[in-house]
Amino acid sequence: MNRETRAIVGRRVTGLPPFAVPGLVLTFLVLLGCLTAWASTDVREGTKTAQRPMFLADWIRLVREHPDSAALRLSLARAYRRRNRLTDAIFSYSAALHLDSGLRAAVFERGEVLEELGRWNEAAADFRQGMKSKEYRERSLLGLARVQIAAGREKEGGETARRVREEFPENPVGYSLGGAVALEREEYETAIAFFSKALEKDSNDLRNVVSRAFALMKAGRFEEADSDFSRLLRNGSDHPLLWLDEGLVLFHLGRLDEAERYFRTVLYRRADTTVILEAEFLLGAVKFLRNDTDALSYLKGFLSRRGWGAAASPYTATLLYFEYLRVGDEANANRILHLALTRLKDRTWPFPIFGFFAKEISETDLLRIAGTSDRLTEALAYVAWFRFLRGDRSGAARLVRRLEKEGERTMVEYALARRLAERLRRDGKM
Incomplete structure (x- = not known):
């Protein structure tokens, strides 16, 4: 039973920029008398009084009072973004750019929000604009590569990632994106080389360890994949897919008892139904290979619970058929065979x-x-x-x-x- 390639490389490869108010905006607000320090000294009393931070309602009020301020609209967009009101954020970024078309921060950040919403072409347009700014060129190139890959334009994304590596060779994300493109193309050895290079630049980025582990597994380099998956699990990574893939690697290495432990761990966690079904099938395969005394009852139980509609059911039925042959129960072996021939219509x-x-x-x-x-x-x-x-x-x-x-x-x-x-x-x- 084969599985579709899972793109483990996250769509957002780099973190979001900080939401701190830029110095120019801060100066503007102070001059207006609209923003005070978080802690100010009361000269008359000689004591400190805490001041509350700015809330979304404050930014909305300020924009209403000063509708022609591009800087305030940029700050409002960031406030919306912090609260995950992304459509409102895009509107405010656009309003800021309408007032000041040279506001590069608004162009780049709007591109990131459009990327989060999956509006790849619009995001790409903003990132291309951001590339014209020296301050935002590196991050805009990375953003453009991400959205090109996400939109299925791997060739363009790979070319943009190459430009990142040429212009900013110390940035590990350029190599990560190259690896992501290679994974999509099922060029696993190339992907392994890219993710390894990214880890040379930043050995602490576990996202590259995840991606390299998956590429190693798909390349059939199971011992090395085991090393990477083990590192991830030692570092507290708890995604069910990691437990499943580590179990699968151990299954290929013939370490069936260890594989069983990982498959059972997947079943005890909240996981996608497809992942649980795969873990259940693989657990049945472990029992079949070890000739466990409960293999027959386990495989029968799978078909009883899951029926014949699950993707793993025909393969489980095959193992159950073999188990009946192994114990010499021809009658039940023929019954399972008849069910398979009638249910798989x-x-x-x-x-x-x-x-x-x-x-x-x-x-x-x-x-x-x-x-x-x-x-x-x-x-x-x-x-x-x-x-x-x-x-x-x-x-x-x-x-x-x-x-x-x-x-x-x-x-x-x-x-x-x-x-x-x-x-x-x-x-x-x-």
Whole structure:
């Protein structure tokens, strides 16, 4: 069962600029007598009296009193932004720019807000304007690269990220963005190199560790991925996907007891349903490979709870079918096979695998139907296990050897076949 690539690199790679009032605005307000210090000395009493900070209502009142002040409208936009009233913030930034088109801070910050709202093209236009300012050029280039990547224009985003690396070689985010583009293109070795370079510039940015760990996993470099995932979890990272991916890495390394612990951890946390389903399937695969006494009841329980509509259900049914074959229960094995052939009514993949189990299609036809490398990996792995459980160990070994040459190394089925290969080698069949 393969998974879609998860873009772990956050859309917001850099932090927001500070919301402190610029010195020019502060001077303007003091001259107007509209803003006092947070703590002032009362000369007559010789004591300090605390003054309250500015609230949104204060900025609104000041703008009403001084409608022609671009600086006040900029401050109001920032106040709206602090309160996550992003549409109001955009309106105020635009009003400030209407009064003073040269207010570069308003252009750049409006671009960031537009980015937060997913209005990529408008954000890109503002970041291009911001690039004309020396003060905002670096951050605007980064913003432009981010929105280009987010909008699916990886080629443009990659080119902009390259400009960041050329003009600002010490900024790690330029390398992070290069890695993000490589991840989108599934160029995992390139992504690993970029994220490693970013970590050379800033070893404390765990976002690059997350991204590199994922790229290492997708590249099949599981030992190194384990090192990065372990570092993240030691640092208190608690996202369910990290626990799931660390468990998956350990599953590929054959460290099944440790993998089980991580999969169970995912189940105890509030996670997306898709993540929970994957953890449940992988836990069943662990039990199957270890030949646990409760493997049969666990796999039956999955289908009972989840039904046949979940993406993992046909694959769980395959393991359940194998478990019945292992214990010699032909009647229930045939029952599961019949259910699969009737419940998977659209006859799409992986239906043909069950057709092979039922002797409706040949092995040759199944492997031809598979087509893609992902499906070929699944077909080779499950047919190999079928032949092994039916006593055809030489046939199983033949299929495993082909899978080791042609299979996708990062798929769960590849790991299932690798564990089978270990058994066959112990028995002298490979």
